[in-house]
Amino acid sequence: MGNDIDSILNKAVKYHNLDEKEILCILEEKKESKRLFSVADEIRKKYLGDGIHLRAIIEFSNYCKQNCLYCGLRKGNKYLTRYRIEPQEIIESARKAKNYGYKTVVLQSGEDSYYSVDKMTKIISTIKDLDIAVTLSIGEKTFEEYKAYRDAGTDRYLLKIETTNEILYNKLDPKMSLTNRMQCLENIKKLGYETGSGIIVGLPGQTLKSIAKDIMYLKSIPIDMAGIGPFIYNPSTPIESTKENFFELSLKVMAIIRLLMPDINIAATTAMETVNSRGRLIALQSGANVVMPNTTEVIYRKHYKIYPGKICINDSPSHCRSCIENKIKSINRYISMGKGSHIKQKRGIK
Ligand code: 5AD
Ligand code: SF4
Ligand code: FES
Numbered sequence: 001m002g003n004d005i006d007s008i009l010n011k012a013v014k015y016h017n018l019d020e021k022e023i024l025c026i027l028e029e030k031k032e033s034k035r036l037f038s039v040a041d042e043i044r045k046k047y048l049g050d051g052i053h054l055r056a057i058i059e060f061s062n063y064c065k066q067n068c069l070y071c072g073l074r075k076g077n078k079y080l081t082r083y084r085i086e087p088q089e090i091i092e093s094a095r096k097a098k099n100y101g102y103k104t105v106v107l108q109s110g111e112d113s114y115y116s117v118d119k120m121t122k123i124i125s126t127i128k129d130l131d132i133a134v135t136l137s138i139g140e141k142t143f144e145e146y147k148a149y150r151d152a153g154t155d156r157y158l159l160k161i162e163t164t165n166e167i168l169y170n171k172l173d174p175k176m177s178l179t180n181r182m183q184c185l186e187n188i189k190k191l192g193y194e195t196g197s198g199i200i201v202g203l204p205g206q207t208l209k210s211i212a213k214d215i216m217y218l219k220s221i222p223i224d225m226a227g228i229g230p231f232i233y234n235p236s237t238p239i240e241s242t243k244e245n246f247f248e249l250s251l252k253v254m255a256i257i258r259l260l261m262p263d264i265n266i267a268a269t270t271a272m273e274t275v276n277s278r279g280r281l282i283a284l285q286s287g288a289n290v291v292m293p294n295t296t297e298v299i300y301r302k303h304y305k306i307y308p309g310k311i312c313i314n315d316s317p318s319h320c321r322s323c324i325e326n327k328i329k330s331i332n333r334y335i336s337m338g339k340g341s342h343i344k345q346k347r348g349i350k
Contacts, residue, residue: 004025005026008025012256012259013043016262018260020213027211027253033251033252036286039259044262047263048263048289050332050333051289052284053265053289053338054293054324054336055106055267055290055291055292055340056102056104056105056106057106057296058295059301060084060108060109061083062080062082062083063084063109063112064109065112066110066139066175068162068174069172069173069239070200071234072237073305073306077237081303083303084112085300087122091123093295093297094127094130095130097132097295100317101335103133103336104132104156104339105132106292107134107135107137107138108137109138111139115138121148124152133156133339133340135158135196136157140180140181141184147191150192154193155193158197159184160198160199160200161181161185161217162199162203163200163203163206163214164178165207165210165213166178169181172203195223195224196224196225197221198218198223198228199228200229201229201231201249202230202231204231211253215253215256218257218261223261225342226257226261226264226265226266228253228254228257228272229272230245230249230271230272232271235308245275247276247279250271250272251272254286254288257287263342263344265289266290267290267291268281268282268283268284268288269283270294274309280327281331284328284333285331293312293320294312295317295320297317301315
């Protein structure tokens with residue numbers, strides 16, 4: 001990397017602050033990003049230590065009323081076998097997750113109105129009785145719905161912004177609006193949830209400049225959790241085909257987020273491992289401190305097909321639990337014992 005990249009990285013390490021131009025400069029750098037990844041790793045270690053938080057993810061329904069062009073769960077995808085897991089079975093899965101030692105469950109689905117507020121709040125409060133943290137990742141809701149889930153005990157909410165470029169957003173997410181999605185994130189934050197968001201890196205038509213703006217936006221919220229994933233082309237969707245691998249670029253975006261938000265929780269995502277067989281471990285050594293192993297029962301897994309090649313499709317919840325533990329040990333890190341909330345650390349600003 002050239003001198004200006006070095007000085008930008010030095011500034012980021014010292015102040016955890018960069019402007020859009022400086023972020024763009026890092027993103028545009030074509031040479032290897034070794035130093036970026038190693039400083040992000042150092043910052044992670046300094047602020048959060050070597051513990052890794054595990055979140056058990058339960059994909060409880062693949063129905064979705066939305067039609068995002070890039071996503072396999074889109075309503076218009078006729079090639080997908082749809083399933084819904086009944087509330088009692090979701091609770092059973094959460095109980096299992098607790099027995100595997102998980103301290104957080106993430107309930108994730110497409111936007112599925114089958115799960116009424118009443119159904120969801122019952123699921124949430126029953127799981128909360130197990131004394132584990134609950135994260136929801138079920139899409140755009142009204143303020144009242146978000147409030148009901150928060151009142152029922154939900155600790156965290158994940159809602160990816162996907163892209164902050166309005167033109168791209170309108171093209172890729174028909175009938176949805178960027179303004180509404182940003183309002184949702186504002187509401188989530190206002191209700192006291194730990195707020196998670198992120199983007200897809202490599203969307204057709206996305207520019208590095210728009211990614212730099214996305215990063216600025218995530219910092220402005222500011223988010224408590226980040227999930228960054230590469231775009232993976234799904235042939236069951238109408239989007240234009242690409243074979244490009246966005247692993248390196250998504251890793252760079254993730255590492256920059258670590259520099260700018262040194263104490264937040266950042267996931268080594270499933271999508272990263274889908275495009276690189278060591279993707280999660282590399283991410284954990286480039287700024288990430290969270291992994292979200294799949295805890296969905298095997299019969300459902302293959303149908304939660306957001307994109308092809310998704311990892312763990314034929315593996316059981318217990319297999320993934322021990323697999324990830326071994327992987328984490330292999331890089332001399334350990335699994336945290338706590339619930340892994342976002343603990344705001346004192347920034348090292350002099
Ligand atoms: N490639 C990568 N990530 C995708 N998502 C949806 N489609 C794709 C794709 N083709 C991600 C989005 C969304 C979540 C359900 O999955 O970020 O929030
Ligand atoms: Fe539904 Fe989310 Fe997929 Fe869009 S990205 S189709 S809202 S599951
Ligand atoms: Fe599922 Fe490794 S985490 S098989």
